Structures are given as C-alpha cells and as structure tokens.
Amino acid sequence: MQNVNLKMSATTYHKSVVYGLISLLAIPVIATLVYSLSQRWGATITPDGFTFDWYLQLWQDPRFIAAFGRSLLLCFISLAVSCALIIPTIFVVFYYFPRLDSWMNLLILLPFAVPPVVSxxxxxxLYADGPIPIVGTPWVLIGTYFTIALPFMYRALANSLQGINLRDLMDAAHLLGASTPRAFVSIVLPNIRKGLLASLFLSFSFLLGEFVFANILVGTRFETLQVYLYNMRQTSGHFTSALVMSYFFFTLFLTWLATRFSR
Structure with missing residues (x-):
C-alpha cells in the first residue's frame, strides 16, 4: 500500500511539473494571440473588444502574400537541392567509406561554429562583385540555406542509417539480383523515410524563420517573410502579433503534418 501511494505521488509530481512547464510556455503564445484579436488593449487589464480585422488586413496585403510566397519558394528549392546532394552523399559515406563519418560530423558543425553575421x-x-555577383538575388540564399539544412538533415539521416543494418540489407538485395541504385531506392530510402521527413520538416521550419542571411544578403530586393516582419515592426502591434501568430499556426500545421506522415 505504501509503495502504491509513493508511486501515485511520484506520478502526480511528474504530471504537475510537465503541466506547469507547458503552461509557462503557453503564456506568451496565448497573450500574443489575444493581443492579435483585440481591437484596443492599452490602459485596461482586458482588451476593449475582439476582432479579426488585423488578420484580414494581413492576409489582404499583397506585400505579405508575396513575401510569404518567396519564403516558401526558397525553402522548397533549398530542401530539394539538399535532398539531391545529401542523401546520395550519406549513402556513399556509410556504405563505401564508413570511416569518413567522423570527418563528416566535424564538417557539419562548421555552420554552427561560424556566426551568421560573420558568414x-x-x-x-565574395559574391558582391567578381565573376558571380549573386548578392541581392535568391541564389545566394539558396546556397546559404543549404548550409543551414545540412547539419539537421545529415544528423537525422545518419541516425536512421545507424538504426538499420545497411551492409546486410544491400548484400541481400545484391544476392536477389538488385543493382545498387535499385536497392538504394527500393530498400534504403523506405527504411530512412521517417528520419528524412523529420529532418525536412525541422529544416523547413528553421529556414522559414531565418532572418540574418536574408536581411544582410538580400534585404528588400527579395523580401522574405522575416524581413517583412522586421520592416513592419513600426506598424500596429496588433498587426505584427497577427503576423507572428499566422507564422506560428503555419509551423504548428507543419508539425502536425510531420506527425501524420511519420505514422
């Protein structure tokens, strides 16, 4: 009986800690949501009224729609390039040159070692003048976004490959008459699908919120979502709160999609 009581008290304590942490994290989100829906909220404790006008104003702004579309386009292209380069590379490393994995782990840490402002x-x-003047164009952002997505994708795929017996799977496929490319497409990719999807959604949400590279390298010449948010910071706080919450709900929707695909 005493053990049962101790177990119940421990369970209650753990639940209270988890719920308390969730409540603490939810307070700023709820406050931003309420502020984005309020007509005016100044001297009083509660808002004077609620309205969806700030969201309507935001989603009817052609500049916001264009910035949001540019951010999505950059993320999709960058992730497509990352998949085309990283997936074959990590397969070659793990299957043909497994000793290079330690060097690759060191290489993927370089984007975190160098601050974005310095980069x-x-x-x-390097690219403002000379033979490849791409500063101010989306091409320079695609290259930098690839370096941002590289650590997330490589580490997630490496964990997935370490969880399967890659060499035995490939040997079995070869014994059954499959070529290496076909075995890679038919056997290896389905086994690392969850890791790939997780890395894609994580990289996408991170790239969609990237600001430093987009603001310094391109700025308003190819205005992305975060640059638009920065440029609109002097407008109404209700409007910027609606923008932040729209971004939050979109990221939440992507997380839900990732969970569904993983299942």
Missing part, C-alpha cells in the same frame, strides 16, 4: 560579411565580399 554574411564573407559572402558579401
């Missing part, structure tokens, strides 16, 4: 200054000096 942006270097890219400005």
């Amino acid at each position: 942006s200054v270097g890219l400005l000096q």
